[in-house]
Amino acid sequence: MDGAAAGTLQGGTPAADTDVMALTEPAVGARPAATAPPPPPEPTVVLRGVARSFGDNPALRGLDMAAPAARITVLLGPNGAGKTTAIRTITGALDPHEGAVRVFGLDPMVDGDEVRRRCGIVSAKPSLYDLLTGYDNLAYAAELYGLGRGATADGLIRASAARFGIDHALDQRAGGYSTGMKTRLALARSVLHSPELLLFDEPTSGLDPESSFAVLELIREMTAGGATVVMCTHLLLEAEGLADQIVVLEDGRSLVSGTPDELTARYWPGAVVRLDAEDPSALDRLAGADGVLTYDRENGSPAMVQLDDMARVPDLVRALTLDGVRLTRVEPHTPTLEDLYFAVRGRSRPEPGVVPRDPTPIDDRRLKSGNRIGRRFRDPFAASPGGN
């Protein structure tokens, strides 16, 4: 970081993480209006103060989170953040050593069978029986989930396989499937019994960009039917555009949670502009200018300036030009999930070629291939027609 760059994009001071409370408790003193909209449905999943260790290694340390019904909640975090353990406590496959878990209002450790019957899960590995055919893998799940073995189950199996484009390969052994086909089979298996809650643990792990895109589109389709989705990933671009709700985990705790718009507004309450000049250091004078909330510039990089109002841009440009600064770029910057993620985690991006001690892989391949699900963050210029 350039020493002259006094401001920082991480300089925001978001409120303490009270998101779970916000999701579950009405505001104090709130008075219901006569025409108040109906209350949102209860969160499908609530974790409160959940701790879980493996021997001496704590995986979850008082995790709080909630997954609203009929929404896609994405758990973000680096390897070892506790995402998979969180998923496992949700189904009751692992018992929390402390805290409480409620799924559909039920305790998975008491009503585990009921909870698991209403859940569909795809784990990081497809968990398929390689010696069995695709059909037999689905038939096994159909039986375990109470669909039986009759014509109804057969119809569901074939419909589910067709939905994920693997109906042509049902008679082949799953061991001969490609990685993409295995994931599709695992997805087909997860929705076979029409679950109300879908849990996806890095569902695109090992997939090529095209297959990843298809899988994410399918996940989006599934929520259209009213299912709740909890998906964990460390691929930020994958989560972007898909997440209705984001929970950032680190060291078994929730750092922050909320909708992308809420989190963006919390970390960047103003408008963000990217500026560059022939001599970028000349931009550093903006750090103390009127209306500049934060200023950030790394060596050799454009300056990121957060303004209290986008309408200040023409004045800033004029002032810089009058000072003899030769601008080469002035553009609005829509904070990405990647920006948000690093802002939340309170650390700058790793330097190129330097592997941080606690790496969070970014899938550059997808950046290059253009396989992006689409940005949902508000474009400040688009929100202000005429450019203010």
Add this chain to the structure above:
Amino acid sequence: MAAVTIEATDGTRPRTKARRGVDWRAVRTVARTDLRQLIQARDFWIPMMALGAIFFFVIPTILLLVITRVSNVQIVQQLSTTLSVLPQQAQRAIRGDTGQARAAYAMAVYLFAPVAVVVPLTISTAVGAATIVGERERGTGEFLAHSPAGVREIYLGKLIASLTPGYFTTIVGFGFYSLIVNLIVGPQVGGWFFPTPQWWVLMLWVVPPFLALTLSLVLRLSARVKSTAAAQQASGLVSLPLIMVAYSQSTGALFGAGSVSWIIGAVAWVAAVIGLRRGMRAVTRARLLGVADER
């Protein structure tokens, strides 16, 4: 947002719901799927068939043919002398007018009895050792752990799937063995005589509990160890003494009075039930996932 009231457990392990009955549909599903995979695994069932064929068909055929067709009187006399070490009751039951016939009868009825124990135990141990740790190694334990199937149902399903191949091989092999014995020895002792009543008791009353007892230990090991190889090694250690016990008891059951077989079987059944109940606790969802279960 609507409020959700949940009570923290404050470090205490949550209580599970009162036990419900066993879901036999889920047990059958797990067992059937495991068996289907075994059938698909040619590298498993070919050696299994070979083992059964060697013990129930090849070796008995060769030995019984040699004894019944041997012309060396001295050898037959030595065999007849050997029969004198058998209990009086067993000696009285031996049929046949000639030394050859008596020797062949004794060998068919008494000396091959342990085969009926060794074959199922060997096969079932090999299957059982890999059954739970194998799910973990293949990653399919994750699917089972998140499925609505209870751990009791998973355990029982895997027990049945481990028990069935060994016992099935034994029953089929027993059928072949009976045929061979009756065809080779029968004409010399006045007609078809096999299986004798003691053999029926052995096959239906004594062998199954020993098999179940061994598998209860093997499945416990399979749930705890980290790899299939470790499970195979440990299962060998556990099952070998049990094979020896089963060997001696089955032999004794045939040598002794009728009631001895029933008593041995009854004791074995009690031990098996205890072993199975304790073994059921070894299977947990955490172990299916392959994570440490301790606090």
